[in-house]
Amino acid sequence: MALVKSGMLWRQSTILKRWKKNWFDLWLDGILVYYEDENHRQLEDSIHLRINCINIKAGYECIEGLPPEQSSRECMIIIYLRDGSKLALCADSSDDALAWKLAFLETKYSPVTQYDPADDHYQTVAPNAFNTIYVNPRNCGYPQSGSGMTHVWVHENPFYNTGGQIALGMLAGAVTGTVLRSLMWSPCWL
Structure with a gap:
């Protein structure tokens, strides 16, 4: 974009x-x-x-x-x-x-459009264009592509990266829980 x-x-x-x-x-x-x-x-x-x-x-x-x-x-x-x-x-x-x-x-x-070189026209992009798949059965102007080849475009959100943050948060929570559990029960064992 x-x-x-x-x-x-x-x-x-x-x-x-x-x-x-x-x-x-x-x-x-x-x-x-x-x-x-x-x-x-x-x-x-x-x-x-x-x-x-x-x-x-x-x-x-x-x-x-x-x-x-x-x-x-x-x-x-x-x-x-x-x-x-x-x-x-x-x-x-x-x-x-x-x-x-x-x-x-x-x-x-304003609508967002994307140029399609195969049909020589613009197509409107969905409001949330990330994680959208566009399938085009044409060769899109690439001479090396065969006539039966299908092209797939996947637009992903570049700011969507929560997997690592969730895993890190879970690890930090587990470590904190272990430390607090050991601190709370240690006076009882003395």
Whole structure:
């Protein structure tokens, strides 16, 4: 997918309501990904705007919440999500906030198409294009492919990697349980 807009924005945390800077990437298929910094090392979260976003407000439309101390209300952006939560953001200027809002709306409402070289036309990609399988019985312009060969494309979400995290969490829980169990019962055996 193509990158629509990227840059630093202030984001209000959900629990402590503190403002911190994050690097945001907005992709053409409507996925908003934000990282701890511009190096893309630590993924904070990703939101699929086409599926989860209800409304987007910017500038003086944002009557809820307060912007960071160094910014004004006209720099704020609030994304209201389907689960009832909201993502409060703040840009460096009012023009930047308006540009982000327009980019959010464009990716939310514009269909994403993918070029099919075999038929020389564009096909619409599903809203959640990851883990989608496309089967094409044509040779797709590859001369080495036979006429009866079927091509299969699988699009996977590059940010979906929870298997290792779950296994590590289970291991940490087992070790913690063993240590606590030994500490709790050791005074009884003395």
